[in-house]
Amino acid sequence: MNDGLSTIEQQITSDYKYGFTSDLDADQAPKGLNEDIIRFISGKKNEPEWMLEWRLKAYRHWLKMEVPEWANIKYPPVDFQDIIYYSAPKQTKKLNSLDEIDPELRRTFEKLGISLDEQKRLSGVAVDAVIDSVSVATTFREQLGELGIIFCSMSEAIQEHPELVKKYIGSVVPMTDNFYSALNSAVFTDGSFCYIPKGVRCPMELSTYFRINAQNTGQFERTLIVAEEGSYVSYLEGCTAPMRDENQLHAAVVELIAMDHAEIKYSTVQNWYPGDKEGKGGIYNFVTKRGICAGVHSKISWTQVETGSAVTWKYPSCILKGDHSVGEFYSVAVTNHHQQADTGTKMIHLGKNTRSRIVSKGISAGVSHNSYRGLVSVAKNATNARNFSQCDSLLLGDRCGAHTFPYIEVKNNTAQVEHEATTSKIGEDQIFYCNQRGIDTETAVALIVNGFAKEVMNQLPMEFAVEAQKLLAITLEGSVG
Amino acid sequence: MLQIKDLHAGIEGKEILKGINLTIRPGEVHAIMGPNGSGKSTLASVLAGREDYEVTGGSVEFLGKDLLELAPEARAGEGLFLAFQYPVEIPGLSTINFMKTAVNEVRKYRGQEALDAAEFLKLMKEKMSLVNIDKNLLTRSLNEGFSGGEKKRNEVFQMAMLEPKLAILDETDSGLDIDAIRIAAAGVNAIRSKENATLVITHYQRLLDYIVPDFVHVLYNGRIVKSGGKELALELEETGYSFLKNEMNIA
Numbered sequence: 001m002n003d004g005l006s007t008i009e010q011q012i013t014s015d016y017k018y019g020f021t022s023d024l025d026a027d028q029a030p031k032g033l034n035e036d037i038i039r040f041i042s043g044k045k046n047e048p049e050w051m052l053e054w055r056l057k058a059y060r061h062w063l064k065m066e067v068p069e070w071a072n073i074k075y076p077p078v079d080f081q082d083i084i085y086y087s088a089p090k091q092t093k094k095l096n097s098l099d100e101i102d103p104e105l106r107r108t109f110e111k112l113g114i115s116l117d118e119q120k121r122l123s124g125v126a127v128d129a130v131i132d133s134v135s136v137a138t139t140f141r142e143q144l145g146e147l148g149i150i151f152c153s154m155s156e157a158i159q160e161h162p163e164l165v166k167k168y169i170g171s172v173v174p175m176t177d178n179f180y181s182a183l184n185s186a187v188f189t190d191g192s193f194c195y196i197p198k199g200v201r202c203p204m205e206l207s208t209y210f211r212i213n214a215q216n217t218g219q220f221e222r223t224l225i226v227a228e229e230g231s232y233v234s235y236l237e238g239c240t241a242p243m244r245d246e247n248q249l250h251a252a253v254v255e256l257i258a259m260d261h262a263e264i265k266y267s268t269v270q271n272w273y274p275g276d277k278e279g280k281g282g283i284y285n286f287v288t289k290r291g292i293c294a295g296v297h298s299k300i301s302w303t304q305v306e307t308g309s310a311v312t313w314k315y316p317s318c319i320l321k322g323d324h325s326v327g328e329f330y331s332v333a334v335t336n337h338h339q340q341a342d343t344g345t346k347m348i349h350l351g352k353n354t355r356s357r358i359v360s361k362g363i364s365a366g367v368s369h370n371s372y373r374g375l376v377s378v379a380k381n382a383t384n385a386r387n388f389s390q391c392d393s394l395l396l397g398d399r400c401g402a403h404t405f406p407y408i409e410v411k412n413n414t415a416q417v418e419h420e421a422t423t424s425k426i427g428e429d430q431i432f433y434c435n436q437r438g439i440d441t442e443t444a445v446a447l448i449v450n451g452f453a454k455e456v457m458n459q460l461p462m463e464f465a466v467e468a469q470k471l472l473a474i475t476l477e478g479s480v481g
Numbered sequence: 482m483l484q485i486k487d488l489h490a491g492i493e494g495k496e497i498l499k500g501i502n503l504t505i506r507p508g509e510v511h512a513i514m515g516p517n518g519s520g521k522s523t524l525a526s527v528l529a530g531r532e533d534y535e536v537t538g539g540s541v542e543f544l545g546k547d548l549l550e551l552a553p554e555a556r557a558g559e560g561l562f563l564a565f566q567y568p569v570e571i572p573g574l575s576t577i578n579f580m581k582t583a584v585n586e587v588r589k590y591r592g593q594e595a596l597d598a599a600e601f602l603k604l605m606k607e608k609m610s611l612v613n614i615d616k617n618l619l620t621r622s623l624n625e626g627f628s629g630g631e632k633k634r635n636e637v638f639q640m641a642m643l644e645p646k647l648a649i650l651d652e653t654d655s656g657l658d659i660d661a662i663r664i665a666a667a668g669v670n671a672i673r674s675k676e677n678a679t680l681v682i683t684h685y686q687r688l689l690d691y692i693v694p695d696f697v698h699v700l701y702n703g704r705i706v707k708s709g710g711k712e713l714a715l716e717l718e719e720t721g722y723s724f725l726k727n728e729m730n731i732a
């Protein structure tokens with residue numbers, strides 16, 4: 001322990017000596033977590049005192065918490081002292097050419113139709129001035145800046161817009177909310193910050209892709225989106241190409257705040273490394289995503305396509321506080337081989353005349369397990385709340401499992417809550433029908449699965465949807481026949 | 482183009498086809514008739530390559546290839562089409578998207594370039610008017626909630642799109658209504674040509690009022706027991722299948 005500490009001290013001092021900007025590649029904290037590591041992270045990022053205090057408070061709370069075990073997932077315990085909490089920029093091994101990429105990954109890229117330049121960027125091949133993503137990003141930023149939209153990394157936001165960050169961070173997902181949100185609050189390294197001023201309709205889909213330093217923001221991402229009165233923003237998270245990532249644990253926190261008449265649309269395509277066919281390796285993805293419809297007539301819509309990770313634990317939720325506010329959750333979760341997903345949503349109706357809609361499509365193949373877990377809660381004063389939930393499961397083969405756990409808590413008798421659920425299997429008849437039309441089994445499965453997921457896919461922005469469709473197909477490759 | 486020799490096939494150890502012999506040449510329309518349970522649907526399924534059925538003997542040659550060696554999708558690529566009696570539903574998948582995939586997969590098999598959106602649309606419009614199908618139907622989920630007639634029309638549309646060399650129509654259901662019969666027949670007649678052949682499988686003589694066959698075969702108990710021209714169908718309508726039993730009992 002003492003040895004550990006002195007190493008950290010050394011690192012901190014040496015960093016102070018040489019400054020933050022030089023030699024970033026070598027920047028790394030030692031393994032493990034303690035208050036000094038948190039100070040190290042905060043110091044690295046040159047954070048104001050209040051931010052450090054906030055992190056430490058979260059850490060101290062986290063120490064008293066226990067790993068949640070209620071989800072329908074099984075995995076060996078995570079050793080939180082065996083993780084490196086700061087490593088910047090998080091860069092996987094630099095490759096010199098595409099030939100060095102794992103051929104399987106390469107094949108997937110090709111199936112996705114990803115351009116060579118893009119392939120290089122995604123797999124960490126040094127790209128010399130081929131894609132000028134930085135200047136692209138700058139152009140977008142200028143355009144957004146003219147509208148008063150702030151779109152930057154969380155680290156920048158803490159430096160440049162501390163009053164906004166201070167006001168909203170942890171306001172939707174309190175640091176004490178759950179084990180992983182507390183951990184994230186203590187150690188988050190970066191993420192996105194987005195602020196849409198009153199009355200502004202963001203003219204483009206905001207995506208981390210267009211942000212400088214967007215890649216590899218780390219395993220503890222923190223995202224905060226604030227939409228002021230009457231504004232609108234559509235935000236895309238993630239990247240549709242399969243990212244290999246050596247991090248075992250991901251614990252992100254996303255907070256959305258929508259004021260009166262504001263609308264936030266948040267779309268995710270998650271395809272972290274799911275582990276191999278035997279279930280070895282793969283990401284544990286424990287995410288806390290929550291939005292608050294703070295104002296009247298506000299709207300928050302979550303759309304997610306979850307194809308990756310070995311274990312997914314994720315419940316994007318909406319707190320419908322403003323009267324007449326609307327929450328939506330559209331989800332496709334695919335599991336194959338040994339993947340496990342426990343995902344769903346919470347719709348918390350607090351305001352009057354609030355509405356929520358849940359459409360969940362679970363697809364399971366191999367020996368995977370896919371659970372939908374949803375809570376619809378209607379508070380005492382939430383008169384005329386409406387919810388509609390549709391949870392459909394599609395099974396490929398008979399060794400996988402689909403589970404549905406809907407919870408409903410209604411404390412106001414004017415509420416109308418509807419829940420529908422179906423479970424179906426891809427039939428041999430369906431596949432044979434496609435075969436007879438010249439379509440091979442793999443493509444047939446893709447067609448059937450995409451048909452099944454269509455209602456959710458339709459919610460995605462166009463270019464995203466096309467890639468998401470291909471991803472579903474790739475995830476399920478070899479799962480039938 | 483199709484040569485079936487002494488074909489034996491069955492399911493779950495039970496032999497259903499007990500030595501089928503049949504030759505079809507380009508431009509011909511053949512009808513296979515026979516009482517329920519004689520093996521008509523089995524024959525259609527075996528030709529299309531349904532896995533449940535096991536071929537235990539004989540051979541099938543299609544355009545110079547050993548058909549039985551080919552995967553179902555390769556058979557389609559070679560130009561074999563089966564219009565299903567009960568086409569399945571695929572929720573969320575429109576006929577348009579389904580056909581776009583199918584047409585391009587078949588083209589890929591044949592070493593042809595994929596059609597782009599504009600070319601596909603042009604082909605689709607052409608075939609839509611040929612088989613007289615409404616665009617609305619094609620944008621809906623494949624066969625989901627379709628009436629019997631709509632399903633039939635959709636099968637015929639797909640047949641027109643894929644331009645098969647040999648089309649097999651499984652029309653074994655004796656409950657087929659007159660509308661569906663007319664639709665199927667109009668479709669077949671629309672795409673009939675000197676190069677293509679059709680095999681109509683039916684229990685029902687009535688269909689043959691609309692699709693006039695060059696040859697009629699009677700299938701009974703897994704064998705073709707009688708073949709003739711179109712007049713055989715008429716004969717069958719008058720006498721029914723009962724004569725078969727007598728003949729077979731003697732044999």
Ligand SMILES: Nc1ncnc2c1ncn2[C@@H]1O[C@H](COP(=O)(O)OP(=O)(O)O)[C@@H](O)[C@H]1O
Binds near residue numbers: 493515521524653
């Ligand atoms: N899946 C099956 N399992 C067992 N027997 C079957 C199966 N399918 C068909 N058969 C039997 O095979 C015979 C022929 O059936 P089929 O080909 O459907 O005749 P048809 O189409 O002329 O009515 C019937 O005796 C039927 O009961």
